[in-house]
Amino acid sequence: MIPAFQFALGHQVLQGLVTVGRYDGKRPCLSAGTTAGKVLIHCPHNRIENPQNEVMFLNINRKITSVVSGVLNPALQRDVLMVGTQTSLMVYDVEENADLFFKEVHDGVNVIAFGQLPSIEQPLCVVGGNCSIQAFDFEGSELYWTVTGDNVSALAFCDVDDDGHPELLCGTEDFEIRALKAEEVLKEITETDVVLRIEALHKSRFAYALMHGTVGVYDKLTRAWRVKSKNRVNCIDCFDLDNDGVPEVIAGWENGKVEVRNEKTGEVMCKDYFQAPVAALVHADYRLDGRETLMCLTSEGDVRGWLPSSSGAEHSGLNTGAAAVEAKENDVWRELTAQKAKLTQELTSFQEQLKQYKSAGKETGQGVIPTDTKLNASLRSNKSHGTVELHLMTSNYSVIRAVVIFAEHLFDGEACMLHPLPPSNNIIVQISPAKDVQTTMNIKAMTGVTVSSVQYHVFELNYVMPKFAMYHQVDTASPPSGAVTFVVQERPNRIWSWLQKSFINIPEQMPSASGTSALEVNFISLRTGEPLCISMSSQQAGLMTVRTDDMETAGEMVQDLCGFLQVTELESSANFPSEMDKFQQVLTRVDEYNAVRMKLTAEMADSANLVKALIVKAEDYRMLSDMQHLKKVFGSLQQTNSDLIAEYNKRANNHQQLLAQLKEVNMMIQKAAKLRVGTAKSRVVAACRQAIKQNNIMGLFQIIRTGHDASG
DSSP states (O other): OOOSEEEEOSSOEEEEEEEEEOTTSSSOEEEEEETTSEEEEEOGGGTTTOGGGSEEEEEOOSOEEEEEEEOSSTTTOSOEEEEEESSEEEEEETTTTEEEEEEEOTTOOSEEEEEOOTTOOSOEEEEEOSSEEEEEOTTOOEEEEEEOSSOEEEEEEEOTTOSSSOEEEEEETTSEEEEEETTEEEEEEEOSSOEEEEEEEETTEEEEEETTSEEEEEETTEEEEEEEOSSOEEEEEEEOSSOSSSOEEEEEETTSEEEEEOTTTOOEEEEEEOSSOEEEEEEEOTTSSSOOEEEEEETTSEEEEEOOOTTSHHHHSOOHHHHHHHHHHHHHHHHHHHHHHHHHHHHHHHHHHHHHHHHHOGGGOOSOOOTTOOEEEEEEEETTTTEEEEEEEESSSOEEEEEEEEOTTTSGGGEEEEOOSSOBSEEEEEEOOSSOOOEEEEEEEEEESSTTOSSOEEEEEEEEEOTTTTEEEESOOOOOSOEEEEEOOOOHHHHHHHHHHHSSSOOSSOOOOBTTEEEEEEEEETTTOOEEEEEEESSSTTEEEEEOSOHHHHHHHHHHHHHHHTOOOBOEEEEOHHHHHHHHHHHHHHHHHHHHHHHHHHHHHHHHHHHHHHHHHHHHHHHTTOHHHHHHHHHHHHHHHHHHHHHHHHHHHHHHHHHHHHHHHHHHHHHHHHTSBTHHHHHHHHHHHHHHHTTOHHHHHHHHHHSSOTTO
8 A cells, every 4th residue: 555645743643533524615624633632623725825724723621532524504515523522512613713502411422423314304413422322403402312222432324224314323332233213223233342433334334343353344234244353443434445436444453554355355455554553544535636535543643645546447447337347256256266275275184184094094993983973052051050051962972072162242252162071972061141142153063983083073063042041941930020011913822932032942832821821931040040921911812921120131022022023013011110219219319419510510610710819819919029928829829729629520520420320311211112112112212301301200200111101
């Protein structure tokens, strides 16, 4: 990769806080958040008019969390700068040197995205914070609000369902990627670590990056590919560097490496290296020559730019169709070459084993296992250990020398390797996933004839671990006090099919109905030992009850059941006494922390006014050369300043406590919404938000229980 230009900003740049905006409507400017609490604005096209205006600074004086630009006010016909801090959002008109608005955001600002949401015509500044997403117009009016499962760490717009309207993609710290169409969640994807970045790629495809070094691509919410590195990925961008009409995935790493990967296969096409960690990747027509440039910024403020390849369709005279055909042929050639190399390697290995077998003599049996040997896998619950056991067994006397299991969400590093001593034909692997997620285990077992075998056969199979495998079926269980009740127009046999798919060790034959229940099955959680009861009434058609004291678990089961039955609309009523008691305590603490915050803010304002008065008085004594009184004033000023610092520390601690409680509030709303499906789910979120704004605590509890406010 040969750069087209490079320069240095001379200031350290924060990771991911870089954007390019046309603040006068014509000329692009590079804007970056610095470690000093400022936004650096690099305007190279101002150099001719006034060299002093090439680099400007916007003082924020707070820790900057996000920097984005966009035409938020269409009437201005130019970009504005959107800057997020831990507690506020500022939208700044660089051209007029004025704020469009400044807004305190109680849930905090972790990340900002600029775009449009369905049913809202004007462009929006979308803010991801403490378990919530908010959207503001150019006047600072809140036009959208919804909750997420955890703190928001990434936002992007992409048309993942290919309907012509982009959806909002949200990555959170609970490893989830959610696709939102307005308030409706189209799909939730569970990843293996915190989602750091999401970038729209091409049509319905988007790229993502995780904290532990994974970069990948999804196509219509189905993973196309992913790669994992031991280094941390800091940023990603999507840019057509080879000029073939399809963007590539560009990744910037902690070790200073920049990689360009094919968007279909993930194959590395080219790379470059820096002396410092890569902080951000952006692209724009920065030179105003009609060609977009890929720009990379390091944490030390070094900038390097690359132009698209001139060998693409546009510069070679080829039409777009011919270029697409050529690109497709290249992809097929690479795929066939890889298959050829794999088959050649397997053939060489087989020939080597056959040669050793013949040279040693048939009577020695160097490890050639019977041709009818099979590897069988099954899952069982181990109640005493609180784990799920994966049993691997050969169909005959062959022994298993080693087992490697690759699976997401189950093991640290996504892999587990076992060397049984001595080798046996039956291996047990203890598994204890932290979350209820369905995952596919890729199992590779090295099998030989005896313990002393020199040659081994490798069995490979995929085995699906059900989502609720960590629940052990029991005959009876004391029913929990919490429950959610809903109606599904399905026969008990269909519910039993769902149980067989989502749990383990469920019998093929459904038990006969007894008493008032057409279906009743009990479980014990292997994690906590808490009971779970699922029943279906025989007296009222389709009436189902899920009894558990864990509201989140109940919501997960409702969502999974409705997905299996393809139910798009579902109302429910919930009663979780223990959860609601805890929620009442959370709301009480929120009121207490808010009261303390108001008191501390007032006290700090009084102290700040006192500082101003002391500074004026000190200046007066200085002009009068009254050193004795000047020393006294400075002593008072130092004491007041110390008090201000102490008050600030109290306020910062109180703010963190308040954020933690607000997160609990938002998570409770998310739990309540997950007990419903479709419009009922969206209605619960909107109604809860309105009840909180009105401080209607009784109404909030009513919404969580029934899905409707008191008036509904």
